Amino acid sequence: MSKKFWETLPQGSVVLEAGSSAKFKTGTWRSMRPKWIEENCIQCMFCWMYCPDMSVKVNAEGKREGFDYDYCKGCGICALECPGKKGNKAIVMEEEGK
Amino acid sequence: MGKIVAVTGNEACAYALKQINPDVCAAYPITPATDLMQRFSGYVSNGQVDTELVLVESEHSAMSACIGAAAAGGRVATATSSQGLALMWEMLYIAAGTRLPIVMPLVNRALSAPLNIHGDHSDGMGARDTGWIQIYSENAQEAYDNLVQSFRIAEHLEIRVPAMVCMDGFIVSHSIERVEYIDDADVKNFVGKFQAVHPLLDLEHPKSYGPLILTDLYHEYKRAQHEVMTKVPGVVLEVAAEFEKMTGRKYGLFEEYRLEDAEIAIVVMSSAAGTTKDIIDQYREKGVKVGLLKPRMFRPFPFTQIAEALKHVNAIAVLDRADSFGGYGPLFSEIAGAVMSMDHKPAMINKIFGLGGRDYLPEQAEQVINELIKISETGKVGAIKEYIGVRE
Ligand code: SF4
Ligand code: SF4
Numbered sequence: 001m002s003k004k005f006w007e008t009l010p011q012g013s014v015v016l017e018a019g020s021s022a023k024f025k026t027g028t029w030r031s032m033r034p035k036w037i038e039e040n041c042i043q044c045m046f047c048w049m050y051c052p053d054m055s056v057k058v059n060a061e062g063k064r065e066g067f068d069y070d071y072c073k074g075c076g077i078c079a080l081e082c083p084g085k086k087g088n089k090a091i092v093m094e095e096e097g098k
Numbered sequence: 099m100g101k102i103v104a105v106t107g108n109e110a111c112a113y114a115l116k117q118i119n120p121d122v123c124a125a126y127p128i129t130p131a132t133d134l135m136q137r138f139s140g141y142v143s144n145g146q147v148d149t150e151l152v153l154v155e156s157e158h159s160a161m162s163a164c165i166g167a168a169a170a171g172g173r174v175a176t177a178t179s180s181q182g183l184a185l186m187w188e189m190l191y192i193a194a195g196t197r198l199p200i201v202m203p204l205v206n207r208a209l210s211a212p213l214n215i216h217g218d219h220s221d222g223m224g225a226r227d228t229g230w231i232q233i234y235s236e237n238a239q240e241a242y243d244n245l246v247q248s249f250r251i252a253e254h255l256e257i258r259v260p261a262m263v264c265m266d267g268f269i270v271s272h273s274i275e276r277v278e279y280i281d282d283a284d285v286k287n288f289v290g291k292f293q294a295v296h297p298l299l300d301l302e303h304p305k306s307y308g309p310l311i312l313t314d315l316y317h318e319y320k321r322a323q324h325e326v327m328t329k330v331p332g333v334v335l336e337v338a339a340e341f342e343k344m345t346g347r348k349y350g351l352f353e354e355y356r357l358e359d360a361e362i363a364i365v366v367m368s369s370a371a372g373t374t375k376d377i378i379d380q381y382r383e384k385g386v387k388v389g390l391l392k393p394r395m396f397r398p399f400p401f402t403q404i405a406e407a408l409k410h411v412n413a414i415a416v417l418d419r420a421d422s423f424g425g426y427g428p429l430f431s432e433i434a435g436a437v438m439s440m441d442h443k444p445a446m447i448n449k450i451f452g453l454g455g456r457d458y459l460p461e462q463a464e465q466v467i468n469e470l471i472k473i474s475e476t477g478k479v480g481a482i483k484e485y486i487g488v489r490e
Pocket of ligand 1: 034050051052053054055056067071072073074075076077078079
């Protein structure tokens with residue numbers, strides 16, 4: 001007898017595949033988009049550390065680059081924490097779709 | 099051969115846990131369960147068990163730590179009562195939904211307000227819908243035996259469902275009774291080696307517990323959880339049969355006492371069943387055909403089996419040691435559900451008794467049987483739900 005769909009689900013909703021969250025593009029939730037202003041950036045990496053979604057890209061030299069918009073939810077934490085340079089933020093939040 | 103001892107229900111359960119030697123226990127003290135874990139922590143301190151005892155700041159944390167330890171792949175136990183169980187509420191659902199075979203003695207106690215530390219079933223009944231197996235014990239021997247069996251039941255690979263083993267606070271937890279202990283080696287052999295399913299500590303196979311499951315799959319997971327509960331009675335009976343082979347002590351989904359030819363019956367759980375049996379014996383001597391049905395497994399509730407056992411009875415009194423305010427007593431509702439499938443429906447009454455540790459006296463059982471005799475003769479039921487043993 002073939003199993004019903006609900007009988008094939010893993011017991012206790014355990015996800016048996018490692019790294020499966022990569023398939024879940026949380027970027028679709030975003031209503032606000034962080035914008036990086038490179039000239040104000042002091043490379044302190046606060047944004048990288050605070051981002052709950054690993055959406056701050058870092059290059060091979062360990063320098064901060066752009067954002068990974070596939071996963072960035074637009075929470076704005078990076079913009080809030082960014083010290084910027086001489087009072088000018090290196091991250092600002094802009095309305096999505098503008 | 100085991101040994102015969104004089105111990106309290108708590109002592110017997112602590113001893114069972116010592117013999118089982120779980121990997122992790124996380125617990126927080128609460129009367130009347132405090133004494134159980136306190137005794138067990140003595141075994142931990144004396145190096146008589148290998149258990150990692152996690153002392154936490156609340157019962158919510160106790161159950162959370164148990165969930166973590168069970169997901170990591172360990173055999174896990176805890177114990178609680180009353181407000182402690184109430185504080186665990188959200189974690190109870192998570193343990194069951196995640197299918198973690200945690201075992202927990204629940205020393206039944208009333209819920210606040212007003213504050214009361216004595217025995218009734220309000221705590222257990224409040225957790226009846228959490229997805230845990232619930233087994234109720236009449237005395238210390240049953241509590242000990244049920245606890246040993248519960249590890250096998252909860253951990254059974256076909257089900258993997260957490261289990262509560264209930265006993266009446268103080269009446270059983272703190273009264274000294276004759277208990278027959280099973281030999282350490284036999285308990286160890288009976289319970290067997292713990293088999294982890296999808297342990298987090300299996301680093302070769304990384305996995306995640308507790309994902310977000312929305313409208314596309316949640317309904318299906320609950321359907322699967324419902325299905326697994328239908329398999330529990332079979333497992334409980336299979337484990338009971340093996341237990342009987344080892345100890346000679348017989349357990350079922352419920353106990354029937356002089357029920358076979360009974361015309362009227364009382365349904366009651368836990369310690370009150372003992373008193374009721376004595377009174378039934380007295381009425382039997384007078385020629386009254388009265389019997390008792392004592393549910394052992396309350397979750398899942400064995401509806402069809404109970405309907406079969408009660409099918410020849412004319413009138414039933416269901417005694418609840420908990421109230422569902424604005425509804426019938428929780429046990430009454432289940433028995434009514436069981437009766438629904440019968441062709442010949444017996445008359446039914448519901449008595450709420452013994453709340454907050456109020457003594458259940460022989461006179462109360464007599465009062466109920468007298469009422470059942472009258473109902474059986476006249477076919478007339480007065481009030482369906484009533485409190486008994488109330489000071490008026
Ligand atoms: S907005 Fe939030 S999610 Fe997006 S990069 Fe900044 S901290 Fe990360
Ligand atoms: S927090 Fe601001 S200044 Fe610091 S690295 Fe990120 S963008 Fe640059």
